[in-house]
Amino acid sequence: MSPARLLPLLALLALGVFLALNLGRPQQATIRSAMVGKPVPAFALPGLDDRPGLATADIAGNGPVLVNFFASWCLPCRVEAPQLKALADAGLPIHGIALRDSPEDIESFLVRHGDPFGRIGLDREGQAAIAFGSSGVPETFLVDRAGVIRLQHQGEIRPEHVAQILAEARKWR
């Protein structure tokens, strides 16, 4: 049998190996925001009862500053709370955007896990998250002095990320 006649069989085998290797792999890609490198989007959110809300003008021109999407129903948000405090203590201002959350739940979250936020905006419908190109909580954006988004951190900020974020913020001062 000539080797040429084996070609279809080999091709089929190669396809089988390719499918076997790839079909079992989880397909969820992390979707990065395409807003990195662009100005902070236009948004205006109401605040908690006794506090001001958060809008584009509070961020643009006041950087570098972090914008942290969080929620009381989000477990990793509790994990990153000490790191947010460390960042705030190091002099990097943080504003919060509470995603799909009630004022009461946010208040008790802040009491229990600390409140590092300058301002907090209530994104009840998730439209500010879409404006930022955010796809979940927790997510943190670094905005430079000119109001341009420079960094998107997806998932919780762990202790080893604190120095990285501070260094990045210094770059955009």
Next chain:
Amino acid sequence: MAMSARQLAVALLLAAAPAGASPPGPPAVDPALGTTPLADPVQEARAMALMHELRCLTCQNQTIADSNADQAEAMRALVRSRIAAGEPPESVRADLIARYGDWVSFRPPARPDTLALWAVPALALVVGALVARRLFR
């Protein structure tokens, strides 16, 4: 009913915006439209066609038309609100691509870097035709 909900949303948004804010606010989005179709069937069909081509970001490979995720609902509200306001569907799609990248649209763009994607099916057809001709001659 949908109309009054929309008016309420606009009123809330205006109330939320700080007085004298200079940057234009986001276009008003009626959250009820995440679950309620538009009253105008032509606009609803237009919105539906687009929603079937936009990817839900929190669920795997579903369109926002099919997904029950909160974020898909928010994106449906955005799509319907803006189409009801008269915006062309392609402009809404382009805006979402500007925020999330090409991944958010199930319709891949035709660009030099996506050439392989568009060329491979045509190539496969040509190769298949050649093979078939040899086999059945």
